[in-house]
Amino acid sequence: GAVSASGDAAHRWAMVVDVRKCVGCQACTVACIMENDVPENSFRTIVSTYEVTEQGKAGSYMLPRLCNHCEDPPCIPVCPTGATYQRRDGIVVVDNSVCVGCAYCVQACPYDARFINHETQTADKCTFCVHRVEAGLLPACVETCVGGARIFGDLKDPDSTVSKLVREQNPKVLKPEMGTQPRVFYIGLDPKMQGKVDGTPTLWRPAPHADKEHA
Amino acid sequence: MDTHIVEVINVTREVAWLPWAVQYFFLIGLSVGGLLLSLPGYAFARDGWRPLGRLALIVALTCGLAAPVALLSDLHQPGRFWHFYVVFRPTSWMWWGSLFIPFYIAGLLVYGWACLREELQAHGRVDSRLAGLYRLAALGGGRDDRLIRAAGLFVLAGAALVALYTGVEVAVVKARPLWHTPFLPVQFLTTALAGALGLVLILNRVVGTADRGVEVLGNRLLAAVLAAVMLCGGLWLALSLSGLDAGHAAALDSVAGSEAWRVTAVWAVAATVVPFVIAVARPAGTGLLTGLIAVHSAWMFRWTVFIGGQSVPKTGAGFYEYALPAGPDGLMGIVGTAGLWLFLLILMTALLPVSSTPAAGRPANASGHPGGRLTAAE
């Protein structure tokens, strides 16, 4: 429809995450929450932090995760209402006034990047902070990234930092076999972390929300 | 290689398709199954299939009417259901579903009416306060096999579409290897048939005439369907184990290491093999037992697929823990749909008290089957 014509086709927004620079401080996670009023216990981005031990040598590994703003995003074709769509600048968004909250897109995203927002009762995810980007600013998580690991920019601008990094550093993407063509790239991505991680899971548990939100 | 990974910081995702969805897929499956089982007796006028067919019809109608309510409830914005109907979204199987469901339900109602018209007419002849209503409902006619057959073929098409979409909708989700298998639609259908047969066998005892013929036929059919279920499962396992297909291997891999999933697998096998053996060995007198097990395993299958499936993180390690919430997102949803279905069943059996095939002129409430009244009175 008319909405999907939004965004400027002259740009293709993308992110490069240099995991070597990530310190796992979660500034991005919290900034995203504060900027976007993400409901309690929900996350549009999170920095998964792992302890990896190989041949007896242990080390820390941090992996910032967010929506990949895929070139071929499986979350879109499944949407029965058209609430989810891709702007011409590549940003995948949800129109919360259209979404019926069927959560089909949540199932279809191979990256667990989506969730149902318990306040709006609609699908929610990273917007690449489109409201900031359109105001000439950087996404909140990029602006405040302590390690400088998150790099945001325009793939259609050959001189942009992301273009250069993608050209020169041969960055990887998560789950390439899904054919989604993510536009969040990773430098220093450990193949063991590229798909579903095989390890001891987090002890984190979602807090009960239903009673509060539905009261 | 000696590698250990511990997730020190991560969060988990909640299930987004709630127990409501399990209920929907369960009920719509049972409805479709019931409908298919009713066709020989009604649409193809095989009188030997009528007693079973009538119970199956009750299953199809009650479950078919309850299912969309569960589906609506699974939407987080139920008031926006009409959004489905103002767009053209052919890439979305859910969108197709939104067309198929009303098509099927409408067909089911017409077909059900056509099938039961004879009974309505019979009730209209009895002197009671409701006789006028029955007569109105019968639209001044009786059994019309051509109408039944036409409606039956129509609703068969609807049922096929529903079976297709419910299976494919889930099976196309590549992001979940456990779902993303061509076996899934077939498994949904076969387990739905098994569940419907199970419910028929239960109803036969509880609200029906405890007809021995129905029981034996039902158990025989159940055994056949369960054989198909096992075949499907076996093929899935073989394909996954062989590693011929990466997706299937990944799916198996994602759960193979889990104790809970192993328990579930053993359970599922037992819940298929046990009723199969019983149904083959002693088809008579065991209907309630095999029926209960069959219904249970049809539900379990869907619970495992949906709730279990969503507890497999797409990127994170291990499994997300699922605790059934007490509220509408959980237990209340399950109880609510079950209640709704029971209400519909009571309503139907009260309005159309059970008799085998009510003969013309025989007062329906004189059928003398206490079970029917008992249930209706509950």
Place this chain on the structure above:
Amino acid sequence: GGFSETGRKLVKGAWAGERPDDTISGNAPKPEFRIDPATGAVEPTPGQIVANVACLGCTTLCGVRVRVDVERNRVLRVAGNPYSPLSTDPFLPYATPIEESFRSLSRLDEKGLQGRSTACGRGNAALEMLTSPFRITTPMKRVGPRGSGRWEPIAFDKLVEEIAEGGDLFGEGPVEGLRTLRDLKTPIEHASPELGPKVNQVALLASVNDGREPFVRRFFNQALGTINFAGHGAYCGGAYRSGSGAAFGDLKAMPHAKPDLQNAEFVLFIGTAPSNAGNPFKRQAMLVAKGRTDGVLNYVVVDPVLTNADNRAAGERSNWIPIRPGTDGALVMGMMRWMFENDRIDSRYLSQPNAKAATSAGEAGWCNATHLVIRQKGHPRDGRMLRASDMGWVELDEKERYGEKDAFVVLDPAGKPVAHDVLDGPAVLFHDGAVVTPAGDVSVKTSLTLLREEAMRLELRGYADACGIPADIIAGLAREFTSHGKKAVANAHGGMMAGNGFYNAFGVVTLNTLIGNLNWKGGSIFGGGRFPDEQDGPRYKLASFPGAVKPSGTAISRPVPYEKSSEFARNNAAGKPYPAKAPWYPAAPQLTTEYLTSGLADGYPYRLKALFLWNSNPVYGIPGLRAAAEAALKDPKTLPLIVSIDPFINESSAFADYIVPDTVLYETWGWASPWGGVPTKTSTARWPVVEPRTQALPDGLHVQMETFLIALAKRLGLPGFGADAIADMDGKLHPLDRPEDWYLRGGANIAWLGKQPVADADDRDIALSGVGRVMPVLQATLKPEEWRKVAYILVRGGRYQNQAEGFEGDKAVHKFLKPLQVYNEAVGTAKSSITGRRWTGTATWMEPVFADGSPVHKHHTAEDWPFQLVSSKSMLVSAYTIAAGRLRHLHPDNPVGINAEDARRLGIETGDRIRIATPGGMQDATAIVRHGVMRGVLAVEHGFGHREYGARPHLIGGHSQPSVPEIGAGINLNDLGIADPSRAGASVWVDPIAGTAVRQGIPAKLERLAASA
């Protein structure tokens, strides 16, 4: 029923949920401003201001930029201040206009990627403290017994009156008020006049200097006149600071240096975890990340626990080496042994006997490695430096003898003794022999010889066995450390808080001395320091005022030689000089660790009568303190008055009689500064960018620390406050009636410091930076020529020396110029007040011990206590940000890390409930099984296990606070801290020299309780 929810949603129609502001961006507020990507034009967003202030989410006190919704008086979000070196690298030139600073963070020409300025996870969440439901906004007085959690609001005037005048305040008998307690003449004990006057019975326990400490000191030290004012050093990283103080030759101010992470090639972090914690947290994190990726940095973290200091993706540039707790001395002495044996010490640096020689040798500093130390048993000056006066080269009166004018003695290259300051070149580095003095032959050794002897005490194998790091790795570390010239550094902090932390830290810092890296680019740098506001001038005299008291006497923690006390004299006369009743700490500053144990519970050396807590939480922060002091804290007879000045009820202020709410974060004035690690001068401005949420007073001010102390001072008639309290340089007097009177004049001092005063702020800057908010008070308080200059500083959130001025060539501009101490005479001659034995004057390997020098394992054997507890900072929370839900939701508690082998042996799996017991307590916890934990170690992340801040709801004026039990999730290692079994009376285990709380290496045992839920 089940469908009621669906029904309700259906009834709601198109919006079953809450309708957000925007269909795409939800409730995201309008961006703070817009920047045209083509022209760069800046368009502010009406209703929002963007202001540069300081964060206080942890002690780093970064410069941040907060975005305020003016109408709602709410802070919306926090990012970094691009002028601040604590948040940005490279940071903006100071003269940059505000508008340009906005662009520097934007997408425009991708400036924001290069000039990124950040707030960390905590810093992003800390704004929740402003509006927290657990915040105290009105003064409160306890009802019922101490700690019962019941309070009544009390009027501000009444609060001031009661604390000033005392009386039967709680119906429990008379309580002395400050008016009576401010007795500057009567000695506390006539028999021990050195303890000082009665006013010393008032004490204040503070925390980090949040930019307001000079104000608090003015009240307590200078106006009231007590000597008892202790910061949190003793339970922060005091052991490191003390060890560093020994190496830097100042045991009271305890200078320390930090690695120049921007230029270092190799850094050895021993017991500090940059980018997991560390100070300055964010700056270190930022530079470590950059250095290991784009720069030249390689580093190794030596730590019993793997933390976020490591990053596998950085490959070999980052490495973790596990170590047994409290054994760092063994590691570093092993490294030194290897360095001595393989001649990998910087002899050129070490052999320069004075500054002049060092400079001509091209060195950036010097040390006392060549200085001779008297080592002769029975010699009256055994352990002292040999001095010119000992050689008969100078005649000095007794007062000046052994003072600054009395040169040290070195051997010139020909082996002839000479005064250290006469040589232009190197002196002899190693010597063990006699020198001829007028008083006969005296055996001497050079400082470095003494150190070498200590290093050679054990074989490398022996050191390896002690610390659990294989000998070849120790040698490898030493080789790497000595392979980068001056561009290698060793650094430490919290990991030194063991029962031998002083020597461990002295050793780590001595590694740096041995390669002479101080003041070098890429080496260890002292830092640029700050622009001090509270001094006398250049605009206002803030350090002195007529009637100011110079506090006298002995502080509670006895930071002076025991041998100078009356107690010693009495004991000595009785023939039993040692032990003292409790330890004395001549080699340490004031120590909070002793205030609430020996000081409070045992009344030693004298009883306290009033305790003020400001900004601190010792009961939570000091291991074992709760067990040692809870009863005394609860008993008004032991301590009649406790006043807490804090925005929250913490584990310590829960025992208070009165709580005075303070402002938090961005509501407060102050001049903060980094601890170190910044090569250039840095002062961060704190100013109220929102209206404080504490109770408003009739004069429009708010209840907070400053208004409380001003009112108290005025009521008591103390000097230094009220009318005519502050003189300018012309002698004209100004009042100190409001916080601004102090901080803005401090700002004027800052503005005029440096080579030239700062420029005037223009109207555009003032408008864009939100400083317009405080313009009226600036104009009303300051002189016409001053206010625009102070505004210039506020606009930029501080005063910052330009980045280019940090280094001159390959040396730091701001240098530490005094000699480093390879042998510290003060340490080497100080005696334990318990045993009367002397300490070692150089770095050495000493096992963790109790006060009487007995090793810990003698009391608590490894058979009984097979595990050792250590504590690491949470990478996310700091102790008091626990109530910030957004952080807690992300990381709700602190499962205890246990090594995978140990876990396997005990049948423990991740998620299991375990019970940890120590000689000091018992706690149940959740286990997380890790390979990143040293065997035999239990790793506790610090910041959880709270009992207050909302973990239990208090009853205030009959109203209950909300109940959020999750705030109490997890455990606090300090509840498992232990007492010192070698001491009589109340105690917590402390390092015997530094007096610092021991939180690393606490003996423990473990059992499994249940499988995970």
